[in-house]
Amino acid sequence: xxxxxxxxxxxxxxxxxxxxxxxxxxxxxxxxxxxxxxxxxxxxxxxxxxxxxxxxxxxxxxxxxxxxxxxxxxxxxxxxxxxxxxxxxxxxxxxxxxxxxxxxxxxxxxxxxxxxxxxxxxxxxxxxxxxxxxxxxxxxxxxxxxxxxxxxxxxxxxxxxxxxxxxxxxxxxxxxxxxxxxxxxxxxxxxxxxxxxxxxxxxxxxxxxxxxxxxxxxxxxxxxxxxxxxxxxxxxxxxxxxxxxxxxxxxxxxxxxxxxxxxxxxxxxxxxxxxxxxxxxxxxxxxxxxxxxxxxxxxxxxxxxxxxxxxxxxxxxxxxxxxxxxxxxxxxxxxxxxxxxxxxxxxxxxxxxxxxxxxxxxxxxxxxxxxxxxxxxxxxxxxxxxxxxxxxxxxxxxxxxxxxxxxxxxxxxxxxxxxxxxxxxxxxxxxxxxxxxxxxxxxxxxxxxxxxxxxxxxxxxxxxxxxxxxxxxxxxxxxxxxxxxxxxxxxxxxxxxxxxxxxxxxxxxxxxxxxxxxxxxxxxxxxxxxxxxxxxxxxxxxxxxxxxxxxxxxxxxxxxxx
Amino acid sequence: xxxxxxxxxxxxxxxxxxxxxxxxxxxxxxxxxxxxxxxxxxxxxxxxxxxxxxxxxxxxxxxxxxxxxxxxxxxxxxxxxxxxxxxxxxxxxxxxxxxxxxxxxxxxxxxxxxxxxxxxxxxxxxxxxxxxxxxxxxxxxxxxxxxxxxxxxxxxxxxxxxxxxxxxxxxxxxxxxxxxxxxxxxxxxxxxxxxxxxxxxxxxxxxxxxxxxxxxxxxxxxxxxxxxxxxxxxxxxxxxxxxxxxxxxxxxxxxxxxxxxxxxxxxxxxxxxxxxxxxxxxxxxxxxxxxxxxxxxxxxxxxxxxxxxxxxxxxxxxxxxxxxxxxxxxxxxxxxxxxxxxxxxxxxxxxxxxxxxxxxxxxxxxxxx
Ligand SMILES: Cc1cc2nc3c(=O)[nH]c(=O)nc-3n(C[C@H](O)[C@H](O)[C@H](O)COP(=O)(O)OP(=O)(O)OC[C@H]3O[C@@H](n4cnc5c(N)ncnc54)[C@H](O)[C@@H]3O)c2cc1C
Ligand code: SF4
Ligand code: SF4
Ligand code: FES
Numbered sequence: 001x002x003x004x005x006x007x008x009x010x011x012x013x014x015x016x017x018x019x020x021x022x023x024x025x026x027x028x029x030x031x032x033x034x035x036x037x038x039x040x041x042x043x044x045x046x047x048x049x050x051x052x053x054x055x056x057x058x059x060x061x062x063x064x065x066x067x068x069x070x071x072x073x074x075x076x077x078x079x080x081x082x083x084x085x086x087x088x089x090x091x092x093x094x095x096x097x098x099x100x101x102x103x104x105x106x107x108x109x110x111x112x113x114x115x116x117x118x119x120x121x122x123x124x125x126x127x128x129x130x131x132x133x134x135x136x137x138x139x140x141x142x143x144x145x146x147x148x149x150x151x152x153x154x155x156x157x158x159x160x161x162x163x164x165x166x167x168x169x170x171x172x173x174x175x176x177x178x179x180x181x182x183x184x185x186x187x188x189x190x191x192x193x194x195x196x197x198x199x200x201x202x203x204x205x206x207x208x209x210x211x212x213x214x215x216x217x218x219x220x221x222x223x224x225x226x227x228x229x230x231x232x233x234x235x236x237x238x239x240x241x242x243x244x245x246x247x248x249x250x251x252x253x254x255x256x257x258x259x260x261x262x263x264x265x266x267x268x269x270x271x272x273x274x275x276x277x278x279x280x281x282x283x284x285x286x287x288x289x290x291x292x293x294x295x296x297x298x299x300x301x302x303x304x305x306x307x308x309x310x311x312x313x314x315x316x317x318x319x320x321x322x323x324x325x326x327x328x329x330x331x332x333x334x335x336x337x338x339x340x341x342x343x344x345x346x347x348x349x350x351x352x353x354x355x356x357x358x359x360x361x362x363x364x365x366x367x368x369x370x371x372x373x374x375x376x377x378x379x380x381x382x383x384x385x386x387x388x389x390x391x392x393x394x395x396x397x398x399x400x401x402x403x404x405x406x407x408x409x410x411x412x413x414x415x416x417x418x419x420x421x422x423x424x425x426x427x428x429x430x431x432x433x434x435x436x437x438x439x440x441x442x443x444x445x446x447x448x449x450x451x452x453x454x455x456x457x458x459x460x461x462x463x464x465x466x467x468x469x470x471x472x473x474x475x476x477x478x479x480x481x482x483x484x485x486x487x488x489x490x491x492x493x494x495x496x497x498x499x500x501x502x503x504x505x506x507x508x509x510x511x512x513x514x515x516x517x518x519x520x521x522x523x524x525x526x527x528x529x530x531x532x533x534x535x536x537x538x539x540x541x542x543x544x545x546x547x548x549x550x551x552x553x554x555x556x557x558x559x560x561x562x
Numbered sequence: 563x564x565x566x567x568x569x570x571x572x573x574x575x576x577x578x579x580x581x582x583x584x585x586x587x588x589x590x591x592x593x594x595x596x597x598x599x600x601x602x603x604x605x606x607x608x609x610x611x612x613x614x615x616x617x618x619x620x621x622x623x624x625x626x627x628x629x630x631x632x633x634x635x636x637x638x639x640x641x642x643x644x645x646x647x648x649x650x651x652x653x654x655x656x657x658x659x660x661x662x663x664x665x666x667x668x669x670x671x672x673x674x675x676x677x678x679x680x681x682x683x684x685x686x687x688x689x690x691x692x693x694x695x696x697x698x699x700x701x702x703x704x705x706x707x708x709x710x711x712x713x714x715x716x717x718x719x720x721x722x723x724x725x726x727x728x729x730x731x732x733x734x735x736x737x738x739x740x741x742x743x744x745x746x747x748x749x750x751x752x753x754x755x756x757x758x759x760x761x762x763x764x765x766x767x768x769x770x771x772x773x774x775x776x777x778x779x780x781x782x783x784x785x786x787x788x789x790x791x792x793x794x795x796x797x798x799x800x801x802x803x804x805x806x807x808x809x810x811x812x813x814x815x816x817x818x819x820x821x822x823x824x825x826x827x828x829x830x831x832x833x834x835x836x837x838x839x840x841x842x843x844x845x846x847x848x849x850x851x852x853x854x855x856x857x858x859x860x861x862x863x864x865x866x867x868x869x870x871x872x873x874x875x876x877x878x879x880x881x882x883x884x885x886x887x888x889x890x891x892x893x894x895x896x897x898x899x900x901x902x903x904x905x906x907x908x909x910x911x912x913x914x915x916x917x918x919x920x921x922x923x924x925x926x927x928x929x930x931x
Contacts, residue, residue, distance in 0.1 A: 034667065036711055037612075037620040051691075095688040097681030097745060099707045102697040109697075124707075130619055131707060138680040145675065176660065205614040238591060241617040259915040300917055302908035319617060322636060323591070330903035332914050433603035476607025481574040482661045485607040 002028035003399035005185035007157045007170055010038035011384035012363025013191030014136035019392030025399050026148040030172055030183050032156040036137050039193055039205040043129025044244035044315060046111060046121035048378035049086035053103060054110040057118040059083040066379060067555045069115045069275055070372025071514035076553040078350050078368045082386055089385045090122055098135040100124050111249045113377045115275040115562060121378040126244050126315040129381060152183060156487045160219040161412045167359035168408045171416045178480025180416045184408050186399035187358050189391050190216060190346060194364040198495050199339035200440030203235050203242035212365040214494035216346045221354055223536045224367040225344035227506035228515045230375055231449050233279035235338030237296040239323040243316050243335055245377040248272040250312050253300040255332060256291040270562035277374045277515045278562055280337040284449045298332035337449050341380060343371045352391025358398060362391035373514020429472035432489045439466055439499060447503055452520050456507045467496050501536040501543045508545055509534060527557050563590055565597050565643045570652035574661045595623055595634035611663040621710035625663045626652045631714035633776045654717035670713050673733040684747030699744045706739035706784050708777045715771035715781050727760045731771035731781030734762060738784040741791055742880055753792045762788045763802020787880035794879040804828045814869045817859025
């Protein structure tokens, strides 16, 4: 038994593991991917902290931008902690060796990002997530060498273990060798990342299926603000991979089919650098009005010149060339909105603690809530680091204080073996991929950038049908070694449950706020009725919805314009 | 489009191997990874391979196509499919296969860990804020920091095939990432460790790693930079180092490589006595020139001038080898329309019109011409 078990090894998980270890705990990390394969590595644009290296800035300004960006749904006490602690966390990463880009003085360079009052996004060209993941893994390897930090990589966590009202570990499927194994600890930190794969068009990796949220949901924990899925305005057509906001930060234009910089009509001041929800809606409106090309608009970098594109945005150029056959030095890039980031997640307090004793959560899987109804670009990498650290610390302190406990029961392993054997024994039925594809396409159609009541109703029905079909799903691979056919089927089960929570919460939120937009029936924000978090809990007949107050400190809701 | 693939299947439980052929219908823009997904979904759920990001950054999907390592998500299939060629897909080389296209990466990571891959700032207390370092100094490790640990280089490495204990291209590139980092204070210890047996001097310079790396890391160049830095620090007890040193001395003094002296200078006199029989047989067959008197090339001055130039310019050590151009320009090779686009320029005839703000659209018509 470890002191702390960390489930997930992206930026949040690794940062939590390092902190727990440095606090004196023995740490076991469980991840279905090798840590450096985590999707944090795909983040391109950067990470926000008010260092003031490029222009004057302060944590207060950062906090205000975040509150406003959240459309006032963010919890302000959490946001203030976040922006105050972010600079120290960035310096820590730099001291560990993170390869950030530098300004003329040799300090950390900072670039402007959407909806930010000051250039505060620290970056490394356009591979920021990549350098973060690798520096964190370097620190993990250093601690692995020392001893009491162990990584169980390619272990798929499936269920939380709860005993006497405390979380005591996870039930895993060993991908490499096959078989069920238990990884137990006095505290557990969930850091399993996002769930963009619920949508067909997404920037997220194949591994982003909301596993941790679903595990928590089924252990009886509340999920918060699940209707808020952020659509990123610039995902490449047709593949869906992300073209970073850094492109617009460096001065890129968004054009419709006529070459018009249409953002001037939607956000006259901020133009292309308006908040993501605003830009995604503008694009969708243009496309639906027939001013798009192949269901896309264009991201134009040509005026930046070859030099700037090659030095600041080489990765974006590589993606555009490889996946769309377009060289941005000479031609604009076709882009459209795609599912990108889940603002909601497992509800936690400011130390990452959940309702269940011994269970913590951090990163995209969690909802603290720093992002409210809309996340600002560059804020979520920072969240993974700052709240990853806090959750790691709190989990370690909890574990060290809770003292030795007897062995935990291995009944969960037997239950899991029985359930998996049942799934594997089925030979007659449907393969998962069709259900997965239908879920992805219909969520995009019925619960995308704009949400209409009839379409949401239809989506709820469809999810029931898909869940029904899922009961008879067939796993073709019956083997033990590297059976991804099995784990992909399990992931689909998670996504079906989460989709239900999302649409249910969306239907009930009769207003437009941040990423949740109902142009036909409720086009305005309604602070009177809905300045509150929605809470989804799994009941006897699916998710049950309730509400919770937003924690406010200094900022009263104002009309949000850019 | 129709895509046909042959895949080497391997069952880790039984040890059975088989080459299976699949024919599928895939969208025009499909990559090799997309094709594998279609096979797994619709044809054979038992096929195993790794994937995650599908955007060339997570390093999961290294495998071999027609015997050469590639990232599946970076490999577009349209051209291959159109040519009618049926490529053979197999697991990466130099690593044990677990199942189908999945290899055991444990040996790979063991070597990464062997180079102590974390920043060591020694006794230097970190400043309150960031270390101040000019971008130009960080650029020295730019290429190495692009590495995604996919293993494609290791898969193709010749030395690794002969000596499984060779640290190998990825680990050594990671090593240079720290040696070249101005914040790292363990340079000498690192260079000593990397110069040991199974280290930098065991590379055969086959350049396969540079050739196959999907991210432009150029691990062989990193190894060369480590060698140059080791020399600069006077770490040259390894045979490989002495070999390289003698190479330079010989070229500088005579303009030739004096092979007969190479062996004693590299291995030491005692050990090279054992090679005398071999050397004599080479001499008899005219494979090496007689050692005495040393033969001096006519244009030895050129070699000497070159040597002095490098010295004068201060291009010793890694700084003489660092090149940033390639990772930035590396894409220009495989984009078919590149030359045509470059010829017309960003706003030439046939380009997308110049952008305009609402209300100023009069100016655009000419751009669109
Ligand atoms: C393309 C892209 C670009 C982005 N760019 C930016 C940016 O520029 N700035 C910014 O601030 N944010 C950005 N974001 C958002 C940000 O990168 C993510 O929100 C953040 O990295 C999530 O980190 P994480 O540690 O929570 O999760 P992840 O990095 O996704 O890690 C999840 C981990 O959990 C593990 N895991 C998942 N399920 C299981 C399971 N069942 N069992 C065991 N392990 C499991 C995985 O193996 C993985 O290790 C971007 C996101 C995307 C998709
Ligand atoms: S150049 Fe050296 S490291 Fe690279 S593949 Fe060849 S032998 Fe291996
Ligand atoms: S050096 Fe290149 S080929 Fe080798 S592991 Fe790194 S990215 Fe892959
Ligand atoms: S799937 Fe991530 S590199 Fe190919």
